[in-house]
Amino acid sequence: MKNIFVDGAISPDQIAASISKHAQKTDIGAHALFLGQVRADEVDDRRVSAILYTAYEEMALEKMHTIREHVFAKYDLICMHVYHSLGEVQTGQLCLFVFVSSKHRRDAQEACKELVEQIKKELPIWGKELFEDNTHQWKKNN
Numbered sequence: 001m002k003n004i005f006v007d008g009a010i011s012p013d014q015i016a017a018s019i020s021k022h023a024q025k026t027d028i029g030a031h032a033l034f035l036g037q038v039r040a041d042e043v044d045d046r047r048v049s050a051i052l053y054t055a056y057e058e059m060a061l062e063k064m065h066t067i068r069e070h071v072f073a074k075y076d077l078i079c080m081h082v083y084h085s086l087g088e089v090q091t092g093q094l095c096l097f098v099f100v101s102s103k104h105r106r107d108a109q110e111a112c113k114e115l116v117e118q119i120k121k122e123l124p125i126w127g128k129e130l131f132e133d134n135t136h137q138w139k140k141n142n
Contacts (some may be wrong), residue, residue, distance in 0.1 A: 001061050001062065001065050001066075002061075002063075002064075003061065003062075004053065004061065004064055004082045004083055004084050005057060005060075005083075005084055005085075005086045006083050006084065006085050006086070007059070007086060007087050008085060008086075008087050008088065008089060009050070009085060009089045009090065009093035009094055009095065010083050010085060010093075010094040010095065010097050010122070011094075012094070014083070014097070014123055015033075015035070015094075015097055015099075016098070017129065018081055018097075018099055019031070019033075022079065022101055023050075024065050025078065025079070025101070027078060027103060028078050028101045028102070028103065028110075029102070029103045029104055029105070030101070030102055030103070030104055030105040030107070030108040031099065031100070031101050031108060032099075032100050032108035032109045032111070032112035033097070033098060033099040033100075033107075033112065034096065034097075034098040034099075034112055034113075034115075034116045035094050035096070035097060036094065036096030036097075036116075037092065037093065037094050037095065038050065038051050038089050038090065038091045038092065038093055038094075038095055039060060040091040040092070041129070043129065043131070043137070044086050046055070046133055046135060047131060047132045048091060048129045048131060048132075049090065049091060049129065049130055049131060049132045050088050050089060050090045050091060050130040050137075051088070051089055051095065051127040051128065051129055051130065051139060052056065052087065052088050052089075052127065052128040052130055053084070053085050053086050053087060053088075053089065053095065053125060053126070053127050053128075054086065054109070054125070054126050054128070055084075055086060055123070055124060055125040056124040057086075059104065060084075060122050060123045060125055062080065063122055063123055063124070064119070064123060066082060067115065067118045067119070067122065068082075071100075071111050071114060071115055071118075072075070074111070074114075075100075075106045075107040075111040075114075076102055076103060076104065077100055077107060077108070077111055077126040078101045078102055078103065079099075079100065079101040079104045079116075080099070080100050080101075080111075080115070081098070081099040081100075082095040082098050082099075082115065082119065083096070084097075084119070084123075084125060084132050084142065096116075096119070098115050098116050098119070099112075100112050100115065126138060126139070128138035
């Protein structure tokens with residue numbers, strides 16, 4: 001099972017390295033990616049300064065493996081990379097990286113969208129919003 005978790009923010013260098021490795025794969029015709037970034041939301045007159053991500057890691061990795069197999073079976077994909085932050089991620093930093101490659105644009109785009117939706121809906125990952133005034137609350141996904 002592939003580990004999707006990264007300690008802290010996902011660096012732009014990690015993203016660039018992941019993308020650049022695919023230049024040698026000449027059967028790829030399309031890439032689609034999603035980057036999740038921590039927003040400085042305002043909640044009840046308090047501004048978010050960071051999100052502290054925690055997960056039930058073993059269960060999340062098992063579920064991610066199931067999602068991965070389902071998406072590979074449904075779409076004509078060549079590659080799939082998913083990384084999610086654990087620990088504290090400041091506003092403006094990246095917390096989710098989903099990258100898929102396929103022969104054709106439609107498969108890449110639809111697979112990427114489905115992956116993001118399933119990750120947000122099904123993986124046991126929680127975010128505690130940390131506010132500038134040193135208070136916090138558990139994030140509610142809409």
